[in-house]
Amino acid sequence: MNAPLNIAMPAEASQAPKTYKLLIDGKHLDARDGRTIERSSPGHGFAVSRYAQAGAAEVEAAVQAAHKAFESGPWPRMKASERAAALLKAADLIETRLEEIARLDALESGKPIAQARDEIGGAVDIWRYAASLARTLHGESYANLGDSMLGVVLREPIGVVSIITPWNFPFLIVSQKLPFALAAGCTAVVKPSEMTSASTFVLGDILLEAGLPAGVVNILAGFGADVGAPMVSHPLVEMVSFTGSTRVGKMTMAAASNSLKKVSMELGGKNGQIVFPDADLEAAADAAVFGGFFNAGECCNAGSRLIVHEAIADEFLRRVKALADKVRVGDPLDDRTKVGAMISADHMAKVAGYVTAAKTDGGSIYSGGGQLASNAGQYLDPTIVRGVTEDMAIAREEVFGPVLSVLTFETIERALHIANNTPYGLSAGVWSANIDTCMSVARGVRSGTVWVNTFMEGYPELPFGGYKQSGLGRELGKRAVEDYTEEKTIQFHRGQRTGWWVG
Ligand code: NAD
Numbered sequence: 001m002n003a004p005l006n007i008a009m010p011a012e013a014s015q016a017p018k019t020y021k022l023l024i025d026g027k028h029l030d031a032r033d034g035r036t037i038e039r040s041s042p043g044h045g046f047a048v049s050r051y052a053q054a055g056a057a058e059v060e061a062a063v064q065a066a067h068k069a070f071e072s073g074p075w076p077r078m079k080a081s082e083r084a085a086a087l088l089k090a091a092d093l094i095e096t097r098l099e100e101i102a103r104l105d106a107l108e109s110g111k112p113i114a115q116a117r118d119e120i121g122g123a124v125d126i127w128r129y130a131a132s133l134a135r136t137l138h139g140e141s142y143a144n145l146g147d148s149m150l151g152v153v154l155r156e157p158i159g160v161v162s163i164i165t166p167w168n169f170p171f172l173i174v175s176q177k178l179p180f181a182l183a184a185g186c187t188a189v190v191k192p193s194e195m196t197s198a199s200t201f202v203l204g205d206i207l208l209e210a211g212l213p214a215g216v217v218n219i220l221a222g223f224g225a226d227v228g229a230p231m232v233s234h235p236l237v238e239m240v241s242f243t244g245s246t247r248v249g250k251m252t253m254a255a256a257s258n259s260l261k262k263v264s265m266e267l268g269g270k271n272g273q274i275v276f277p278d279a280d281l282e283a284a285a286d287a288a289v290f291g292g293f294f295n296a297g298e299c300c301n302a303g304s305r306l307i308v309h310e311a312i313a314d315e316f317l318r319r320v321k322a323l324a325d326k327v328r329v330g331d332p333l334d335d336r337t338k339v340g341a342m343i344s345a346d347h348m349a350k351v352a353g354y355v356t357a358a359k360t361d362g363g364s365i366y367s368g369g370g371q372l373a374s375n376a377g378q379y380l381d382p383t384i385v386r387g388v389t390e391d392m393a394i395a396r397e398e399v400f401g402p403v404l405s406v407l408t409f410e411t412i413e414r415a416l417h418i419a420n421n422t423p424y425g426l427s428a429g430v431w432s433a434n435i436d437t438c439m440s441v442a443r444g445v446r447s448g449t450v451w452v453n454t455f456m457e458g459y460p461e462l463p464f465g466g467y468k469q470s471g472l473g474r475e476l477g478k479r480a481v482e483d484y485t486e487e488k489t490i491q492f493h494r495g496q497r498t499g500w501w502v503g
Contacts, residue, residue, distance in 0.1 A: 017049050022219065032055075045377055063218075068215055073187070093210060098124070102116035113333050131183065157484060164241070170196035176266075201219055201221075273431065282319070297400060298347075301427050306404050310408045327382050352401075355370075358388060429455045
């Protein structure tokens with residue numbers, strides 16, 4: 001039995017929780033009924049934040065503000081260069097406040113502080129990338145329609161966008177959506193997760209300081225049913241950009257169909273890393289541990305299925321276990337921590353339930369396996385389950401915890417079959433020194449991203465999104481701003497009418 005984790009209490013533990021007000025039409029407001037949501041640090045167990053809790057009335061006010069800002073405000077009408085300047089200023093301000101934002105995300109989500117810093121740094125890069133796209137967004141012209149016609153295709157901002165985000169990457173995910181919507185000239189109502197709203201409220205302040213007019217970005221804390229649902233069904237909202245579970249994504253899409261809103265969906269994943277005998281096994285083992293345990297496995301891109309060739313399974317797993325044993329689990333605020341706290345006790349019990357069910361179904365615990373004793377917070381031991389078969393829940397469903405399921409294969413066809421045998425299709429990894437093998441897997445896997453001899457890298461230039469039930473549409477990449485636009489075709493005719501209908 002390991003000694004209990006000794007979690008140090010940070011200065012915030014002896015202070016009152018920080019309070020955050022809703023941002024509606026440029027004003028910081030309490031909820032009309034005075035309700036609040038309190039968030040405790042899952043790594044330490046003290047109240048860290050208190051947000052004003054929005055409801056239907058606040059959704060109405062926020063959508064109306066965004067609609068007014070879109071219909072008659074300057075934001076959609078200004079030059080793209082001016083919007084780009086505001087986004088660049090926002091990026092600079094985020095960078096200035098990086099440490100503060102990273103600490104809020106670490107405290108509210110339980111993620112390691114060093115990782116949170118990387119995420120906020122990545123977000124800065126995305127805001128800058130979006131600013132560059134604001135200036136290059138353009139339509140098309142067709143001068144090949146005959147001498148009397150000129151066709152022009154405009155890209156116009158789609159309107160008010162509802163942006164709904166999950167708890168696992170609070171600041172990064174809003175940064176994969178909002179700057180692109182803004183670059184296009186849209187206005188937005190944003191709802192972060194009810195568990196991790198603080199950093200999004202800081203972003204709201206940054207955007208006001210960067211010069212965004214009132215009403216362009218409105219931020220509401222609240223629960224899915226009270227706030228998310230009316231943000232989706234509101235008739236003045238033209239598009240919903242959602243990141244979260246496939247279950248809620250489906251509900252959101254159904255609700256958006258009422259008024260035929262455009263939807264963009266980034267949903268769950270059940271991603272496999274396939275390891276062949278000729279791979280650099282040292283690098284692959286490190287990536288297997290990273291893929292399984294990064295962000296405590298609470299990651300859409302988690303490489304939660306390790307699909308390893310029979311011939312090397314024993315040797316490879318020994319390497320993986322040796323590395324897993326070295327992974328430092330503990331205080332999210334400790335710079336050395338690699339795996340922090342689980343988001344909630346309920347979620348931790350759900351993850352532990354998958355491990356118990358896998359044992360009942362014939363799997364065996366190869367490493368780790370349970371909750372770690374600690375003086376505060378909730379922590380799970382990174383766990384490797386061997387003997388997993390494709391029909392088990394742990395191999396098919398998104399576990400969303402630090403749990404690596406091991407499956408084995410003998411032929412490349414079998415490896416591909418296993419990789420594709422889930423309802424999800426977000427990402428995959430392949431490890432081999434043979435270009436034919438890598439290419440066959442990269443082409444054969446049905447997922448939005450495939451990493452070849454690397455894992456879980458991300459660049460603003462590269463589109464990201466899922467096949468199958470992992471989502472709809474793509475974020476990032478050079479078309480990310482286009483996603484927030486409508487196309488308008490204008491046909492100019494010159495000279496005498498041609499093609500008379502009556503005569
Ligand atoms: P979730 O689906 O429970 O919640 C996501 C958001 O939707 C939250 O803000 C929540 O309040 C809101 N919501 C809940 N019910 C709603 C409703 N009826 N209408 C509108 N909004 C509603 O997801 P979560 O537990 O916060 O996040 C984890 C999930 O997110 C995992 O499935 C993970 O794979 C997924 N995720 C996907 C990506 C990606 O890019 N593909 C990235 C991160 C997380």
